Each structure stands twice: as C-alpha cells, then as structure tokens.
Amino acid sequence: MNYDIIGDIHGHADELEMLLQKLGYYLLNGIYQHPEGRKVMFLGDYIDRGPKIRETLHIVKNMCDAGNAEAIMGNHEFNAVCFHTPDKENGGFYRKHTFTEINQHFETLKQFKGFETEWELFLNWFKKLPLFIEKDHFRAVHACWDDKHINWLKKNYKEELTIDFLANFNINGSRENEIIEETLKGKEHIPTNGDVFFDKDGIERKECRVKWWQPLENRIIYKDILMMCSLEYGNRPIGDDKEHLYISNKTVFFGHYWLKGNPVIKNDKAICLDYSVAKNGQLVAFKSEYLKVLNKEMGFIY
Ligand SMILES: [Mn+2]
Structure with a gap:
C-alpha cells in the first residue's frame, strides 16, 4: 500500500484540498479518495491557528472514516482534550485556562462557536487517535519517536485518552507525562x-x-x-x-517543528514534513514509495 504522508495542517483547509488534488485525490460524495486506492497518513495538529479548522477536521475525519486515510494525534489535539476535560478531583480542567492556553486554542474556540455538538464529536475522535503508527515500510509520530516510549505505550496505553491517563499525565515527573511530552512535543x-x-x-x-x-x-x-x-x-x-539519537532501518515521518523553506532530507531515516503552512510556509506531502529510490527528495509534493 502506498501512502501520501501529510504534515501539520493547523486549519489550512484550502491548502489541504489543493495538496490532495495535486496528489490525485478527488471528491466523491463529499469524501476525498484516490483512483489507485492510495491512502493518506496525517501526522497530527489539525486544529488551532488557521482560518478553516472545522473544514480541515471534516476532510480528515471523513477520509479516515471511509478508510482513505489514517491520522495520528498531535500535541494540539492532546491539549484540546485536556483543555475541555474537567478535572473532577482537583477542580478546573486538565489544561489550565490562563492566557497562554486560551491564546493557543483561540481560533478553534472561535470557529466552533455555535457548533458545540460538532466540536464534541471531534473531541471524542481526538481521544481515540493513535499516538503513533507503524507500517511495514515506515513509521509515523507527531514529534519524536523514541523506542523506549513507544514500547511503553504498546504495553500500557489503552488506545484512548482516559480520565486515568490524563490524571497521571498531570502528575509532574510521571511516566505518562514524560512520554506524552516527548512523543507529541519532542525532546x-x-x-x-x-x-x-x-x-x-x-x-x-x-x-x-x-x-x-x-x-x-x-x-x-x-x-x-x-x-x-x-x-x-x-x-x-x-x-x-x-x-536523543534515532537509530533504525525504518524511516519515521514526523511534523511539529515549523521548518522553513523547501523540504529537504537531512536524514533519510527521520523525515520532517512540517514546513509551517500556518506561518506563510507550505503544506508538504511525501509519497511513501519514494523511500525506495536513490533520490528520495523526489517524493516531496507541495
Ligand atoms: Mn505540534
């Protein structure tokens, strides 16, 4: 199966649609699909910052529901779940509601005003997004792949952000905290x-x-x-x-780092696909079959 792996979107639905069309996807009954049965792998950070967050989520989730895409969790989706989940034990929420947190989440809150039921649906979908995905020929994670964290998650993570998990995450120095921080936000x-x-x-x-x-x-x-x-x-x-050294024969794709300029490959085992579409940059995809060729940079589409 060939994948088109796509980096951080942050509510830039127009750029997403242009990129999908460039990759050969077309709308059928409101859902993007590919004539050759290709699939998209989305690397997280669908929400916040950009002008069309609802539209972005509809495109991504519809494709996932139809089996035309897979999506992992970004730190912004994780933060949103924490922001909106009440901490019944200590009061407040699992993410603070002070200026910094509201500011980071502001565009999402604004654009979902009047669409609360719809938001609830997406929030429940966020909770079930995998923290990483491993395929035969590549891996996907939002910020950083560390074998010891991935192995811990394989053993202990219940495939959903439960209240227990969030409560443990909020304990300073807990395993849950370290693993989420480093997997979704980086080293x-x-x-x-x-x-x-x-x-x-x-x-x-x-x-x-x-x-x-x-x-x-x-x-x-x-x-x-x-x-x-x-x-x-x-x-x-x-x-x-x-x-913090990644050593593996399997390439890992990640986003998160707001890189600038045109995509380049500095390490063909660890390829970043976030080129700052939310900051006058570009949305970038990589066609997985190009991992097999000598000039892998030909796999970038943007
Ligand atoms: Mn991120």
Whole structure:
C-alpha cells in the first residue's frame, strides 16, 4: 500500500484540498479518495491557528472514516482534550485556562462557536487517535519517536485518552507525562549556562527543542542539535552527549517543528514534513514509495 504522508495542517483547509488534488485525490460524495486506492497518513495538529479548522477536521475525519486515510494525534489535539476535560478531583480542567492556553486554542474556540455538538464529536475522535503508527515500510509520530516510549505505550496505553491517563499525565515527573511530552512535543535540552529564549508565541522558555533527527556525523556543536539557542551556547562542542539519537532501518515521518523553506532530507531515516503552512510556509506531502529510490527528495509534493 502506498501512502501520501501529510504534515501539520493547523486549519489550512484550502491548502489541504489543493495538496490532495495535486496528489490525485478527488471528491466523491463529499469524501476525498484516490483512483489507485492510495491512502493518506496525517501526522497530527489539525486544529488551532488557521482560518478553516472545522473544514480541515471534516476532510480528515471523513477520509479516515471511509478508510482513505489514517491520522495520528498531535500535541494540539492532546491539549484540546485536556483543555475541555474537567478535572473532577482537583477542580478546573486538565489544561489550565490562563492566557497562554486560551491564546493557543483561540481560533478553534472561535470557529466552533455555535457548533458545540460538532466540536464534541471531534473531541471524542481526538481521544481515540493513535499516538503513533507503524507500517511495514515506515513509521509515523507527531514529534519524536523514541523506542523506549513507544514500547511503553504498546504495553500500557489503552488506545484512548482516559480520565486515568490524563490524571497521571498531570502528575509532574510521571511516566505518562514524560512520554506524552516527548512523543507529541519532542525532546528538549536545558542549556547549562542558564540561557533563556522566546518561542513563536513570545513565551519565555529555558528549554530548547532538540533536532533529534540530526545524524550522528552532523553533531559537533550545540547549534547542530538545538532549534534555538544563544550564539555563545550554540558554538559550544557537544562532546559525548549522544542522547536523543534515532537509530533504525525504518524511516519515521514526523511534523511539529515549523521548518522553513523547501523540504529537504537531512536524514533519510527521520523525515520532517512540517514546513509551517500556518506561518506563510507550505503544506508538504511525501509519497511513501519514494523511500525506495536513490533520490528520495523526489517524493516531496507541495
Ligand atoms: Mn505540534
């Protein structure tokens, strides 16, 4: 089975429809399908930020329900479930309702105003989205594939975000917390010199996102493995810090990282498909059969 793997959409339904059409999908009874029976693999982050979140969810879920696509959970879907699930034990919700959280979720809340029943339906669908998918010839995860986390999930995750799971997730230092954070939001590194920086929402952070997909031979100074850091820290040699290395013969596709420009392959075993459609970038797909060819970059469609 050949898949078209598609990165973070964030409510950009027009770009999604254009990309699906470019890939050869067409609408039949309101559902996109492919004449050759190809399937889409969606990598998560369907909601928040963009102008057509409801439309995006209808396209993606309809395709999944019809068997024309599979979809995994992004951190935005996880956050939405937490945001809307009351914490009966401690009061409030499993995600805080302060400015930062409302701001991140604002477009979704606004666009679903007056469509509460429909939202409820999608929220229940989010709860059942898999946290990762493994196929014969590739893997899919929203932010980071770490074998020890995936193995834990295979054994312990009940295929749904239950109240018990959310309660455990909210305990600092719990296994559930670490695994969700790293699987859906990625690996982080705290600079040892006390550096801080500001993320794209203007929030002060002391952790830097780690480019865990960077192959070993390219890891020399910290700038090589950190998405964002100060010049001074970035120029420090990494030394023997080999953590966060993805080693497998099977390629993993992921989104989440807001990469810029045209898609490139830096490591053909770990390919990011998020090129910031929600920030003047582009929605990117990869045709899975191109994993078998020498020039794999021919597999990108955008
Ligand atoms: Mn994300």
